[in-house]
Amino acid sequence: MRIVSRLFLSMLLLTGLAACKEEAPQPPSASDIQRAESLRPISTELHARYERSCLACHTSIDAKAPLTGDIAQWKPRLDKGMDVLVKHAMEGFNAMPPKGLCADCSEADMRALIVFMSQGKEERK
Numbered sequence: 001m002r003i004v005s006r007l008f009l010s011m012l013l014l015t016g017l018a019a020c021k022e023e024a025p026q027p028p029s030a031s032d033i034q035r036a037e038s039l040r041p042i043s044t045e046l047h048a049r050y051e052r053s054c055l056a057c058h059t060s061i062d063a064k065a066p067l068t069g070d071i072a073q074w075k076p077r078l079d080k081g082m083d084v085l086v087k088h089a090m091e092g093f094n095a096m097p098p099k100g101l102c103a104d105c106s107e108a109d110m111r112a113l114i115v116f117m118s119q120g121k122e123e124r125k
């Protein structure tokens, strides 16, 4: 009986690990980080808001936030849908603080910042 449950447990563990391996995105390289650090939104207002808040965490691997401009890291986030991401950005999500610590960011700013951060470029309107 014990052996059976042990076997079962180790099988669970193995399948769990295999699933993890498939899901885990590539760790960011030095050039991903350099790129994240160098990107800025085009519009002056968004640029200022981004530099004041999002940049600190979203260009650092230590913060465990998806890096700005790292399309592979943003892909699973974008798959949740833009509305969910905007909601999470406004209300906070795990270690991501509400409004990303940008007190004067509107919901529209948040949306524009997410588009910029997930694509590494700002769409001109």
Ligand code: HEC
Pocket (backbone or CB within 6 Å): 050, 053, 054, 055, 056, 057, 058, 063, 064, 065, 066, 077, 080, 084, 085, 086, 088, 089, 093, 094, 095, 096, 097, 099, 100, 101, 102, 105, 110, 113, 114
């Ligand atoms: C104090 C650090 C910090 C700041 C500042 C910050 N973020 Fe984040 N952000 C995080 C972390 C950490 C995560 C990953 C959370 C997780 O998936 O557990 C995250 C995740 C996100 C996500 C993905 C949420 C999801 O549902 O997957 C979005 C969108 C986001 N941040 C937008 C922003 C925007 C826009 C700003 C600036 C206005 C900002 N963040 C500022 C730390 C930060």
